[in-house]
Amino acid sequence: MNGFEPWLGDVTVSEGLWRFARSMDVQSDPYLRDHVVEGLPVFPAAYLVGLMTQAAHRVLPHLQVQGVRDVRFIQAARFKDHRGLTFAVTVKPSGTAPGWLPVEISSSMAPPRAGLPPILRTHASGEVLLGVPEAPPGRFQPLDFSGAADYAELYALPREIQHGPAFLAGLRYRRPARDQLLATVAPPGRPQLGWRPAPDAPGWPATLLNAVLHVAFSLGVMSSERTVLPLALESARLHAVPPGEVQVWARRKTSQEGRHVFHVASWDERGQPVGVFQGFAVQEVP
Template sequence: MSAHGPTLGEVSATDGSWRFERGVDIRTDPYLLDHVVEGAPVFPAAYLVGLMTQAAHRMQPERQVLGVRDVRFVQAARFKDTRALQFSVTAEAAEANRVTVGISSSMAPPREGFPRIHRTHASGEVRMGERVESLARFRPLDFTGAESYEALYRLPREIQHGPTFLAGLRYRRPAQDQLLAVVAPPGRSASGWQEDPRAPGWPAALLNAILHVAFSLGVLCRERTVLPLELASGELHAIPRGEVQVFARRTSAHDDLQTFHVVAWDAQGRRVALFRGFSVREVP
């Protein structure tokens, strides 16, 4: 159980494949109440990526998470009332430094006698290895006088964010297809982005805060509700303790699809993360 982010469940291992399972509902994972889409709590896409990195790190604890690749968000995990979803995270080491991960769930049927409802939520690949400390290469920006990020949390109207997700502080939009923002640990937590430094993988709150900048740009560009679709690749360099500056740029727009690149760095100008090919789709 965690008040701020997802955790893996009980593990079973067979033939090189690890499977983590646990029940998830709004009581065991109250942060879900802070991410409501069209009136129902929804498991955030960035948190699915967080679970992928957790599973890979648990499988290969001697290595560090270097990045993700070919992540596909298949179907949203929605929560109705207090009914639980039985989450299943399956990890398999394709190579020594590569772990493929799939996330699915099952739910009890609405009426007795019917089969359980099964859904696939995401799949992707996690790259593992030895992280090399990133050198300072970015110039920290001054956000004094910039717009309050709260305005972006109110977009779109169909999605409501609570305190767990309120990481953004200030933003600027230097061009139509660009967005700059500064984000901090939700609630300006003294423990930083990761409650427990021994926790495996990457903190979902940090992934969510960075990718939310691109998500917000997608909404601003089209003035429509969008939902995550794919993430071509992501490089993960460091987990900072404090504020992170983020730059999102829209690289393509076609029909109802938009694609973004996102880069983030810490207060010393050291790279935190780089995401390529983050695609969103407009809700019909």
């Protein structure tokens, strides 16, 4: 465990269902204090994806996490009144699609008064692809970000969301067009350790996912001039976890009735592909 990455709980296996469960609060997971929405710590959507990949990798540790698809962010996990959540990540191999594992994340919270039932919520669902390592596609052209604007100004948008050190991954940005945003991101608060909390850590680093997707989130806020909340991620492929800086390109593909859909690509300083994210959808908050 560290102050930047989420971690799975104890596992039980029954009738093919794997269930990882643990209690979670701002003491056990201090990074929550650095992601505050309207005054309350909120579990980041990208971290939900990270937990999905961790769980799937624990089920099939001999394979590599290659992608995710059909991810839905159903309900935010908010932490209030100093009450913790019991987080549960469940995986049940279906056998219908080779390599794809369905994953769901839910939680329970103690009721506000004795005698009431616990508060149950489902936060996210999706599928994780595992397989043998594949050769990455062609190289990207590394960009020169000298003279670009400081990404810190994007963390101030929108006012309803505050980010602390655990999430300050963005370094520089450029907006070449209204529907595009280019940025450079780096491991937040721990450049000497890179993106992974440990070399053998399962799944995808949540900090890397969050840093890359935050570029699209920032573009959504800049485009709509409103707070936006994540809805879905159509698919994603992570080709490699680089040691240092990552260059990110986000493009808004569609915008209709307050719903924005983005395509995001990322690569390292040598132009080697890092990850490609298709159909990252956000919704404007009235």
